Amino acid sequence: MTALIAIIMCLYGMVFISFFDVVGTRLPRSESLLGRSHCEHCHVQLRFIDVIPLVGYIVNRGKCASCKTKIPFYHPVIELIGGLVFMTAYLIDGFSISFWVAVIMISVLMIETIADLRYQVVIDRIWMIGIIPLIVIRIFQGVWLTYLISSLSLFTFLFVLSLMYHKVTKKEALGGGDIKLYLFIGWILTPVASFLSLFIGAILGLIYSIFNKKHQNYIPLVPFLSLGVYLSYYFGAWLIDGYLAWLRM
Numbered sequence: 376m377t378a379l380i381a382i383i384m385c386l387y388g389m390v391f392i393s394f395f396d397v398v399g400t401r402l403p404r405s406e407s408l409l410g411r412s413h414c415e416h417c418h419v420q421l422r423f424i425d426v427i428p429l430v431g432y433i434v435n436r437g438k439c440a441s442c443k444t445k446i447p448f449y450h451p452v453i454e455l456i457g458g459l460v461f462m463t464a465y466l467i468d469g470f471s472i473s474f475w476v477a478v479i480m481i482s483v484l485m486i487e488t489i490a491d492l493r494y495q496v497v498i499d500r501i502w503m504i505g506i507i508p509l510i511v512i513r514i515f516q517g518v519w520l521t522y523l524i525s526s527l528s529l530f531t532f533l534f535v536l537s538l539m540y541h542k543v544t545k546k547e548a549l550g551g552g553d554i555k556l557y558l559f560i561g562w563i564l565t566p567v568a569s570f571l572s573l574f575i576g577a578i579l580g581l582i583y584s585i586f587n588k589k590h591q592n593y594i595p596l597v598p599f600l601s602l603g604v605y606l607s608y609y610f611g612a613w614l615i616d617g618y619l620a621w622l623r624m
Contacts (some may be wrong), residue, residue, distance in 0.1 A: 377466075385462040387446065389428035392457025392485060396450065397445025399489030403496050418443035428454040457485060460605075467609060472512060480504050480563050484601035487556065497552025502559035509562040513541035529569045533557055553596050560604055568611040575603030 401408055409617040412421045416439060426432055432451040439446060468474035483505035490498050513519040561569055574607055579599040604615070 381462050381466055384465040385458040386417050386456075386462025389454045389458035390455050391461070391482065392509040393426065393428045395457070395482060395486045396453060396489055398501070399486040399498070400493060402498050402501070403490050403494040408620045416444040422563055428458070437481045438524060453485070453489070457481075458591075472516065476509065476512060476563060477608065479508055480604065484597070488601050491552075491595045495593055495595065497556055497597060499555065501551070501558055506559045509559070513562060521565060522562045525564060525566040525569050528566055529561050530554060530572065533550060533573075538551070553600065556597065556600070560600075563604060564607055567615065570605040571611050571615065572600065573602035575606055576600035577603075579603065 396503050397412060398408060412426055421431070424434055430449050432446060435446070437446050437448070438444065461478070463479040464474055464481065468477060468526065483502050487497055490496050490501075509522075513522045537554060557569070557573075560572065564572060576596065576599040579602060580594055580596050581598065584594050
């Protein structure tokens with residue numbers, strides 16, 4: 376039964392991520408979320424089979440059914456990743472409160488990742504909507520103060536760090552959207568785990584910048600921060616304990 380539910384969650388995850396791809400693409404362009412999807416090249420409306428996650432890409436052999444323009448490979452990739460992430464969340468937590476926190480986390484950060492990769496923006500209204508159910512959940516759990524401290528401390532830390540860096544170098548260290556996003560992330564992770572996610576995201580972003588020197592004008596941090604949040608949410612305690620054990624040698 377667990378395996379069947381896991382498969383269903385994977386399918387649901389792919390559908391949701393496909394929709395989130397639309398949200399992350401249309402909102403920065405001030406387009407309506409209503410109406411059927413269309414090819415970005417020829418603007419012909421897609422058929423029902425075209426919008427089925429993975430299936431549409433395979434059936435059309437990676438091309439638009441109308442104009443035969445190649446469909447970017449990242450579309451099926453994020454659909455597959457979305458399905459696996461949702462399935463993994465269920466296998467780890469079942470239908471517990473932690474699972475629903477993970478659903479909110481994945482949904483918001485996936486949309487913000489797509490928007491950052493495609494348009495170099497963070498959509499404030501998305502994380503502001505996502506933070507509401509998180510606050511309700513933390514109040515219900517009786518741990519709202521811990522997560523309020525986490526949210527405000529990370530935001531304040533990044534805001535002050537950004538101001539100091541700008542004052543010294545006259546350059547921008549972090550985008551305002553990245554800083555504000557931690558108001559949302561703080562309601563997902565405890566203060567220690569939040570700083571861990573920031574550390575992981577920064578390291579991954581640094582590695583990306585080293586190996587991708589062609590695009591140094593802008594480094595999309597949200598994808599790396601999102602991965603750091605995901606790893607910290609599920610493996611933060613293990614990573615911290617392992618690091619402390621290593622320090623004691």
